[in-house]
Amino acid sequence: MTLVRFQGFGATSLEAEVSGDEHDPAILLVHGAGQTRAVWSVVVEGLVQAGRRVINLDLRGHGGSDWPESGAYDLDAHVGDLRAVLAQLGSRPVVVAATLGGWIAALALETDAANLAAGLVLVDMPVGADPETAKRIGERLRQQPSQGDARWDPRAVAHLDIEVVRQRLLRAAPALVLPTQVVRGGIGWVGQAASSIEFDALLPNAEVVEVEDADLLVVTDRTEAFLGRLLDFLERKQPRSAAEFRAGSDARTLRDAMGCFATGVTIVTACDAQGTPIGLTANSFTSVSLDPPLLLVCIANTAGTAPILREASHFGVNVLQTSQQPASNRFAGKGEDRFAATPWTPGETGVPLLDGSLVSFECRRHAVHDGGDHFILVGKVVRAAFEPRRDPLLYFRGKYRRLHFT
Incomplete structure (x- = not known):
C-alpha cells in the first residue's frame, strides 16, 4: 500500500491509499459522509486479491485530505475534486462510490463519462428523501464521533440540500453512458423511494442489485455479500483480460x-x-x-x-x-x-x-x-x-x- 496525494479543486490536497499491481485494472473508491477511506478496508483486500489496483480516496474534510478553513464543502467543490483526481490517473477506473460519494461520482461523470471512467457502482445512494428523514440522517451524521481513522469535519454535511441534489441527479442520470451498477440494501427505504426508482429508469446502461438483510449501510452491514456482487459486475464489465477485436465482432471495440x-x-x-x-x-x-x-x-x-x-x-x-x-x-x-x-x-x-x-x-x-x-x-x-x-x-x-x- 502506498500513500499518494492528488491536487483537487481550488488547490485542495486529497490523500489516497493505492494498493495492488499497477498493471491491473483500476478501481477508485469514494466513501460517504461521516466516513473515511477506512470504511473500505475489507473491500480493498478482496479487490486486490481478485487482481485489481485500488485507489482508496479520502474526500475533502475527511481523513487525511485537506480540511478547507473556508468551509468549502459545497457539492460542486467535491465534484471538481473527483474530476481532478480522474484526470490525474493513468487509466480509466471503475468508480465505486457510497452515499455522498455516489452523489459526487454521478455528477462528476455527467460530462465525458466514458472518457473519465470505465464503469460506475453506486452504493446506498439516496436520490431523495422526505424532509423528516433527511433531517434525521443529518443529525445522526453530525453526532457521529470524529476520531482516529474516522476523523471528519462536521461542516462537510452542513449545507447539502437533498432536494437540489435530487433534481441534479435526475438531470445527470441520462448522461451516465457507461456500465453502471446500483447496489442497495433490500430492507432499506432508499430503494423503495419514488425518486430512486425514477433515477434507476433514467440510467442508460444500468443494473440494480439488492443485498438481502441489509438496511442503509450495505458496505459495513453486509460486506462480503456486497463484495461478491461487485466482483461479479467487474468480471462481466471490466474483465482482467484485454478487450479484443476479431473479424466480424463488435466494431465499437475496434474503434476504441x-x-x-x-x-x-x-x-x-x-x-x-x-x-x-x-x-x-x-x-x-x-x-x-x-x-x-x-x-x-x-x-x-x-x-x-x-x-x-x-x-x-x-x-x-x-x-x-x-x-x-x-x-x-x-x-x-x-x-x-x-x-x-x-x-x-x-x-x-x-x-x-x-x-x-x-x-x-x-x-x-x-x-x-x-x-x-x-x-x-x-x-x-x-x-x-x-x-x-x-x-x-x-x-x-x-x-x-x-x-x-x-
Missing part, C-alpha cells in the same frame, strides 16, 4: 482500440468548381514519402464534402494548434458556414489555408484509393509552412488533449 493511438488534428480544405471553399476535420493523416514529398488523409465516403475532395486537383491540410479547438468542432459539425467564423487566406494554389495553424500543407492530388468506408487521398506537397513555437492540438480516446511536459 484505434482511439488509443494518439493523433494530431487536421482540417482538410479545397475549393469546389465555383471556387467556394470547403473543408472538414480529419485525424487520419500521415506522411507517406519524402522523395517525392507525399502525404495522405483518409476521408469518410459519407462526408458531405467527400465528392469534392475526391475530384479536387489541389487540397490543403491544416494541422491544428491548441487554440484552434473551436475550429476543429466547427469543421466537424454541420449546418454552419464554417469559413465565415474561421480566418483564412488562399494559398499559392488557391486552396484555403487557415490562419494560425501549426502547419499548412498545399498539395496537388497524386492518387486516390478506395479504403472500405473511407477513401485515401494522397497528395504531393508543393508548399509547407509551419510555426514551431505553438503546441499541437491532440486527440486521444475520443477527447481533445494537450501536451503535458514532465
Whole structure:
C-alpha cells in the first residue's frame, strides 16, 4: 500500500491509499459522509486479491485530505475534486462510490463519462428523501464521533440540500453512458423511494442489485455479500483480460482500440468548381514519402464534402494548434458556414489555408484509393509552412488533449 496525494479543486490536497499491481485494472473508491477511506478496508483486500489496483480516496474534510478553513464543502467543490483526481490517473477506473460519494461520482461523470471512467457502482445512494428523514440522517451524521481513522469535519454535511441534489441527479442520470451498477440494501427505504426508482429508469446502461438483510449501510452491514456482487459486475464489465477485436465482432471495440493511438488534428480544405471553399476535420493523416514529398488523409465516403475532395486537383491540410479547438468542432459539425467564423487566406494554389495553424500543407492530388468506408487521398506537397513555437492540438480516446511536459 502506498500513500499518494492528488491536487483537487481550488488547490485542495486529497490523500489516497493505492494498493495492488499497477498493471491491473483500476478501481477508485469514494466513501460517504461521516466516513473515511477506512470504511473500505475489507473491500480493498478482496479487490486486490481478485487482481485489481485500488485507489482508496479520502474526500475533502475527511481523513487525511485537506480540511478547507473556508468551509468549502459545497457539492460542486467535491465534484471538481473527483474530476481532478480522474484526470490525474493513468487509466480509466471503475468508480465505486457510497452515499455522498455516489452523489459526487454521478455528477462528476455527467460530462465525458466514458472518457473519465470505465464503469460506475453506486452504493446506498439516496436520490431523495422526505424532509423528516433527511433531517434525521443529518443529525445522526453530525453526532457521529470524529476520531482516529474516522476523523471528519462536521461542516462537510452542513449545507447539502437533498432536494437540489435530487433534481441534479435526475438531470445527470441520462448522461451516465457507461456500465453502471446500483447496489442497495433490500430492507432499506432508499430503494423503495419514488425518486430512486425514477433515477434507476433514467440510467442508460444500468443494473440494480439488492443485498438481502441489509438496511442503509450495505458496505459495513453486509460486506462480503456486497463484495461478491461487485466482483461479479467487474468480471462481466471490466474483465482482467484485454478487450479484443476479431473479424466480424463488435466494431465499437475496434474503434476504441484505434482511439488509443494518439493523433494530431487536421482540417482538410479545397475549393469546389465555383471556387467556394470547403473543408472538414480529419485525424487520419500521415506522411507517406519524402522523395517525392507525399502525404495522405483518409476521408469518410459519407462526408458531405467527400465528392469534392475526391475530384479536387489541389487540397490543403491544416494541422491544428491548441487554440484552434473551436475550429476543429466547427469543421466537424454541420449546418454552419464554417469559413465565415474561421480566418483564412488562399494559398499559392488557391486552396484555403487557415490562419494560425501549426502547419499548412498545399498539395496537388497524386492518387486516390478506395479504403472500405473511407477513401485515401494522397497528395504531393508543393508548399509547407509551419510555426514551431505553438503546441499541437491532440486527440486521444475520443477527447481533445494537450501536451503535458514532465
